Structures are given as structure tokens and as C-alpha cells.
Amino acid sequence: SLMDPPSVEGWHTGKEWIDGGTLMERINFASKLVSDPSAPGVQELVGRLQEQGASSPEDLVDAALDFAGPLVVSDNTREALLAAASEGGALSFDGDEAIEATGQRAAQALRLVIASPEYQFA
Known part of the structure; x- marks a missing residue:
């Protein structure tokens, strides 16, 4: 919890505080926010x-990376x-129908971007 840091030093900074469970919680939380193609953020991306x-794919x-950051990712x-x-x-x-399909693809692209190590450790 927020009021119970891992040591008397307080909360650590950087990558050392992220373990597998915390990382999955972060990814799942963020994924829920962009899973719905009708969500305002996804619709903003479709509009852009x-x-x-x-x-093109x-x-x-490129648009999803820019929308989530801008974010530079590995090859x-x-x-x-x-x-x-x-x-x-x-x-x-x-x-x-085509716009709805594009919204679903935009939501998927955002989910994948926010699950990337580059996003999680930015």
C-alpha cells in the first residue's frame, strides 16, 4: 500500500520496484482503459x-506510439x-462498420503499446 513502503528508505525509484506481479497489474489496469473501442481516448486516436x-498498418x-507518448521503441x-x-x-x-473495425484495431494497437517494456519503463 502507499503508506507502507518496502523499507525505511521509502519508495524506491526506477526499475527496481517493478516485479512480475506489479508489472502485470499495471498492464491489466492500462489495458482496461483502452480496451473499449468507444472509449474517448481510442476515438481520439481514430479521429487523428x-x-x-x-x-497503412x-x-x-506510428499514431499509437505517438498517442501513448510519444514513445520510441526497439526494433x-x-x-x-x-x-x-x-x-x-x-x-x-x-x-x-469500417470505422468500428478501425476503432477495434486502434484499441488493440494501444493495448500492445502500453504492454511494451518501453512504455512500462518510460
Whole structure:
């Protein structure tokens, strides 16, 4: 708890205070916030993508990284994000169904970004 630090020194800073359980709690909490495609943050990201005329999986990844940070990630993380974003092909904003699908993909991209080590240790 907040009022019960791990030692008399108080709360540690940096990576040393994050263990596997704490990391999972952080990821699960943040994932819940962006899991709903109708959530305001996800809709803001979809709006930005639409305004920019974004259509590629790369555009989605770049926008999600910028929205969550801006955040710079390793090549391995970027490749994993691109692989996931590429599964749905190009983004589309033609009609309600397409916009809803893009919202679901944006939510997934944000979940993956916030689960990345670069985000968690930023």
C-alpha cells in the first residue's frame, strides 16, 4: 500500500520496484482503459488517423506510439506491433462498420503499446 513502503528508505525509484506481479497489474489496469473501442481516448486516436488520411498498418503503429507518448521503441517491439497491425490489412473509414473495425484495431494497437517494456519503463 502507499503508506507502507518496502523499507525505511521509502519508495524506491526506477526499475527496481517493478516485479512480475506489479508489472502485470499495471498492464491489466492500462489495458482496461483502452480496451473499449468507444472509449474517448481510442476515438481520439481514430479521429487523428482519419484526419491524417492514415491507411497503412505502419500509420496505425506510428499514431499509437505517438498517442501513448510519444514513445520510441526497439526494433523488435516495432516489428511485433507492425505484425499485429498488419493482420487486418489497410485501415478504412468508409462507413460505420469500417470505422468500428478501425476503432477495434486502434484499441488493440494501444493495448500492445502500453504492454511494451518501453512504455512500462518510460
